[in-house]
Structures are given as C-alpha cells and as structure tokens.
Amino acid sequence: MKWLVALLIALVAATPLVADDLRPGYMEWTETAPGEWRLAWKQPLNQPPVGEPPLPVLPEVCQFAGDPTVGAGVGALVGSAEVTCTAPIEGQAIGMAGMLGQADMLVRIAPLKSEIRTLRLTAAQPSAVLEVEAPAGNVWRTYFVLGVEHILAGWDHLLFVIALVLLVRGWKRVVAAATAFTVAHSITLAGASLGLVGLPARPVEAIIALSIVFLAWEVLRAQRGEEGMTQRLPWVVAFLFGLVHGFGFAGALNEIGLPEGEVVAALLAFNIGVEAGQLLVVALVLLLLEAVRRIAHGALAPAVRVASYGIGITGAYWLVERVVG
Incomplete structure (x- = not known):
C-alpha cells in the first residue's frame, strides 16, 4: 500500500x-531566610526576544527586591533576582512569561523548613500552583515525563x-x-x-x-x-x-x-x-x-x-x- x-x-x-528540539528551561527558588528567596532561571530561545525579556511570574504574595538581572547565554536567556514574600508561597501560582511552541520548564522550589518541590511549566500551561503538601511521587513523575519527552524530541x-x-x-x-x-x-x-x-x-x-x-x-x-x-x-x-x-x-x-x-x-x-x-x-x-x-x-x-x-x-x-x- x-x-x-x-x-x-x-x-x-x-x-x-x-x-x-527539547531544550528544557529551569527556574530555581531557594529560600535564604524566612520570606526571602534567591531566584534563578534559564529560558531557551530560538531567537532574541522583541522588547523587554520575559520574566518569571511571581506568586501574589511576592515581589522583586530590586531589578532582576537578565543576560543572553548560548541560545537562552539567563536571569537572577532577589524576591521577598509576605506569606508562604505554598498554594500560590508560579509561572513564566514568554513560553512559546514546545517550550518546557522545570521549576525547583527549595524552602528553608520543608521538602524540595518541583513543578513543570509548558507553553500550554505556563503557570502552576505549588501544592501545600508535596504529592507522593512528584519527582518520579516529573523526571519520567521529561525523559520520555527528551527522547521523543x-x-x-x-x-x-x-x-x-x-x-x-x-x-x-x-x-x-x-x-x-x-x-x-x-x-x-x-x-x-x-x-x-x-x-x-x-x-x-x-x-x-x-x-x-x-x-x-x-x-x-x-x-x-x-x-x-x-x-x-x-x-x-x-x-x-x-x-x-x-x-x-x-x-x-x-x-x-x-x-x-x-x-x-x-x-x-x-x-x-x-x-x-x-x-x-x-x-x-x-x-x-x-x-x-x-x-x-x-x-x-x-x-x-x-x-x-x-x-x-x-x-x-x-x-x-x-x-x-
């Protein structure tokens, strides 16, 4: 036939x-003191952005402490910032602006007094809510999906x-x-x-x-x-x-x-x-x-x-x- x-x-x-084709980005939240976070991210891009570079979308209880630093890496934007939050970020949404096509980003949250969490953002779902309690098998599920997507792409x-x-x-x-x-x-x-x-x-x-x-x-x-x-x-x-x-x-x-x-x-x-x-x-x-x-x-x-x-x-x-x- x-x-x-x-x-x-x-x-x-x-x-x-x-x-x-799958070049996943990452975003890392590290709590350095109660309510104070160090934020770093890398967002792969096929071409430089038009206008201001996209920034992470912070939880409603958080704001940037000063201007974020964003620079161009090899095929990616690399940024860092200090963030202050007036309340715990559990139950809040974290996102990334400017995600297009098959963009994929892994978010890692490391609080001072609770276990490390991971979230996964995509162009179709550019924000996700950090659950109050980490779901069982979260790391297994996230990295399994990343492995499947990497070989298929x-x-x-x-x-x-x-x-x-x-x-x-x-x-x-x-x-x-x-x-x-x-x-x-x-x-x-x-x-x-x-x-x-x-x-x-x-x-x-x-x-x-x-x-x-x-x-x-x-x-x-x-x-x-x-x-x-x-x-x-x-x-x-x-x-x-x-x-x-x-x-x-x-x-x-x-x-x-x-x-x-x-x-x-x-x-x-x-x-x-x-x-x-x-x-x-x-x-x-x-x-x-x-x-x-x-x-x-x-x-x-x-x-x-x-x-x-x-x-x-x-x-x-x-x-x-x-x-x-």
Missing part, C-alpha cells in the same frame, strides 16, 4: 534538521535507534541491540550526571551525528547485499555508540538539574522515561516494517533505501554543523 510506504519514509526520513538519538531497527534482522537481534544501547547510555548518563565521568559537549554531539551517518551507511550496504560490522555484531556497535549517546542525554539532564536529596530517584525516573520513549519508537518502527512487508512487500526495500538516505543526509548535516559551526 502506497500510504504505508509514504508513512515509513515520513517517519524516518522527513525529520527536522534540528536535533534535541531528540531526533539525533531517535535516528540512531530507527537506523538500528532498519538494519538488524529479526526482532530478537533488534531487542539485543536495543538492550545493549540502553545499558551503555544508562552507564554514561548516570556517571556524567553524578559527576564521575565527563566529556566536552561539542565532540560528543559530533560523534553522535557520526554514529547516525555510520548506521545509515551500514543500512545501504546491507541493501546491496554486503554484510557490515553492525550486522555481524549489532550489540557491540550499539553498546559502543550508546556510551557516547549517554553523554548527550546527561547534557540535557544537567541543564535541567537534579533535586537535592532525590538525585537517585530523579536520575532513575529520567532514564526510565528515556527507555519508555525509545521502546515505543522501536515497537512502532517494527510494526510499520511488518505492515509494509505483508501488504506491499515489493515496496519495502525502496522505502528503506530512501529512508536511509534521509537519515544519512540529516546526520551528515549535523556532523558538519557540529564540527564547523
């Missing part, structure tokens, strides 16, 4: 040329996984390769997030792009009947590149930050969210390939070939951008 072929091509080839990671599914034959081998990729990036994600290991972001992002180009080339070789390294040892290749991808995941998580006292829970929840999103994509691609194989078998090879070219071209673009740009 032509629509199945078109869907396969659209899924794996018509991807955006911007990787890691991080096209560089997704294209690697999709190319792996296109290349490896047999669902058992696909599962083995995906598991190796999962184990590898879980190791470096944990190590980098906890400060045990680290690599500079730029070479990491370049190697991630290179891994996509490599797998796309391996898929095209397989289309010509040539057996490449990934076909012979898919779990080894997936594991090695997975180690590098883990540093990419850690970079995104480090931008968000981990809540003090619940680092392990947040790290596990984020990682589980990443895996849940990844497994969802693997399952969808496998189902789509099987549907094309059953309904329009003759169109499967051309569709995979076109998709591989799309993946390779996209990865090459990112590679040049990350090395030169």
Whole structure:
C-alpha cells in the first residue's frame, strides 16, 4: 500500500534538521531566610526576544527586591533576582512569561523548613500552583515525563535507534541491540550526571551525528547485499555508540538539574522515561516494517533505501554543523 510506504519514509526520513528540539528551561527558588528567596532561571530561545525579556511570574504574595538581572547565554536567556514574600508561597501560582511552541520548564522550589518541590511549566500551561503538601511521587513523575519527552524530541538519538531497527534482522537481534544501547547510555548518563565521568559537549554531539551517518551507511550496504560490522555484531556497535549517546542525554539532564536529596530517584525516573520513549519508537518502527512487508512487500526495500538516505543526509548535516559551526 502506497500510504504505508509514504508513512515509513515520513517517519524516518522527513525529520527536522534540528536535533534535541527539547531544550528544557529551569527556574530555581531557594529560600535564604524566612520570606526571602534567591531566584534563578534559564529560558531557551530560538531567537532574541522583541522588547523587554520575559520574566518569571511571581506568586501574589511576592515581589522583586530590586531589578532582576537578565543576560543572553548560548541560545537562552539567563536571569537572577532577589524576591521577598509576605506569606508562604505554598498554594500560590508560579509561572513564566514568554513560553512559546514546545517550550518546557522545570521549576525547583527549595524552602528553608520543608521538602524540595518541583513543578513543570509548558507553553500550554505556563503557570502552576505549588501544592501545600508535596504529592507522593512528584519527582518520579516529573523526571519520567521529561525523559520520555527528551527522547521523543531528540531526533539525533531517535535516528540512531530507527537506523538500528532498519538494519538488524529479526526482532530478537533488534531487542539485543536495543538492550545493549540502553545499558551503555544508562552507564554514561548516570556517571556524567553524578559527576564521575565527563566529556566536552561539542565532540560528543559530533560523534553522535557520526554514529547516525555510520548506521545509515551500514543500512545501504546491507541493501546491496554486503554484510557490515553492525550486522555481524549489532550489540557491540550499539553498546559502543550508546556510551557516547549517554553523554548527550546527561547534557540535557544537567541543564535541567537534579533535586537535592532525590538525585537517585530523579536520575532513575529520567532514564526510565528515556527507555519508555525509545521502546515505543522501536515497537512502532517494527510494526510499520511488518505492515509494509505483508501488504506491499515489493515496496519495502525502496522505502528503506530512501529512508536511509534521509537519515544519512540529516546526520551528515549535523556532523558538519557540529564540527564547523
């Protein structure tokens, strides 16, 4: 069926040329004395704002103590301010102005005499009420959702996984390769997030792009009947590149930050969210390939070939951008 072929091509080839579209912002409230707060925030932006930069929306019982400081960072606005509140901020709304599109922001509130809370703001819901009592599983839920959203919006990671599914034959081998990729990036994600290991972001992002180009080339070789390294040892290749991808995941998580006292829970929840999103994509691609194989078998090879070219071209673009740009 032509629509199945078109869907396969659209899924794996018509991807955006911007990787890691989800660049979550953060806002941190730290109470330094009763009723006195230090506020810091980072809001990713694709282009400089027109007019005055957006500021956090304070609870009704709070006001800025002096003028906030806002400066331009790399693709983001970074701000800080001192805030005074005449009453507890529990039960009050906290928000962020100027959130557009798929903007996402994690808010961390650290009071002096109660436990740390987290809120999540989006463009659709740019404000949220800080509950009087922290809901059970708040950190787990928040970081799980962030993990799912990161993998689903991080096209560089997704294209690697999709190319792996296109290349490896047999669902058992696909599962083995995906598991190796999962184990590898879980190791470096944990190590980098906890400060045990680290690599500079730029070479990491370049190697991630290179891994996509490599797998796309391996898929095209397989289309010509040539057996490449990934076909012979898919779990080894997936594991090695997975180690590098883990540093990419850690970079995104480090931008968000981990809540003090619940680092392990947040790290596990984020990682589980990443895996849940990844497994969802693997399952969808496998189902789509099987549907094309059953309904329009003759169109499967051309569709995979076109998709591989799309993946390779996209990865090459990112590679040049990350090395030169």
